[in-house]
Amino acid sequence: MERTLCLIKPDGVRRGVVGQILERIERKGLKIIALKLTTPSADLAGQHYTYEDIAVRHGEAVRNALIKFLTSGPVVAFVVEGVSAIDNVRTLCGATEPLKAAPGTIRGDFAHHTFALTAAVGESVRNLIHASANAVDAARETALWFGPADYVTYRRADQNEHFLD
Ligand code: ADP
DSSP: OEEEEEEEOHHHHHTTOHHHHHHHHHHTTOEEEEEEEEOOOHHHHHHHSOIIIIIHHHOHHHHHHHHHHHTSSOEEEEEEEETTHHHHHHHHHOOSSGGGSOTTSHHHHHOOOOHHHHHHHTOOOOOSEEEOOSHHHHHHHHHHHOOGGGOOOOOOTTOOTTSOO
16 A cells, blocks of 8 residues: 655646546545645745756756746645555656657646757646655655645545455
C-alpha cells in the first residue's frame, strides 16, 4: 500500500476538468485520502519543484517558468492511496510532454503541447497534473502539502483490506 501526492495544475483548474481528472483516479479504484484547492506561494512551489531536481535535470529557465506557472492560480492538491499508487497514478498521467503522452492518459487526452513550443515562448508546458515520481518524492511531497490533521479515514464501498474483492 502506498500514498502519492497529486496536483491538478492551474491549467486543469482553469479549463474546468478537475472532475474529469479525479474521476479517472477514482475509477481506477484508488482512494483520495486528503484534498484541497489552494493557490501555492512561490516558496511552496519552490520547495515542491526543488532546484536540485528540476534545474539540474531541465535547466534553471524551465524551473523558473514552472514555478511561475504553478503559482498562477489555484491547484487541486490531493493524496491518493492504493496498491502501487505511485506507479499506478504515473501511468494514468502519461508522459511529461503532452505530444508524447499516449491516448487514454490524462495528459494524452487533455493536452497536445510540445517542449519546443513552450521553450520558444519561455513558458512551462501545460500538462495538467503532477504525480510523485517515486517513494522518496512521495514521502517528501505529501508532507510538504498536507499535515497529519488533513487526512481522513473512511472505507470505499469497493475496498476491503487489500483492495481485493
Ligand atoms: P513529471 O511532471 O512528468 O514528473 P518532470 O519532473 O521531469 O516531469 O518535470 C516537472 C514538470 O516540469 C513537468 O510536469 C512539466 O510541467 C515541466 N517541464 C519539464 N520539462 C520541461 C521542458 N523541457 N519544457 C517545459 N516544461 C517542462
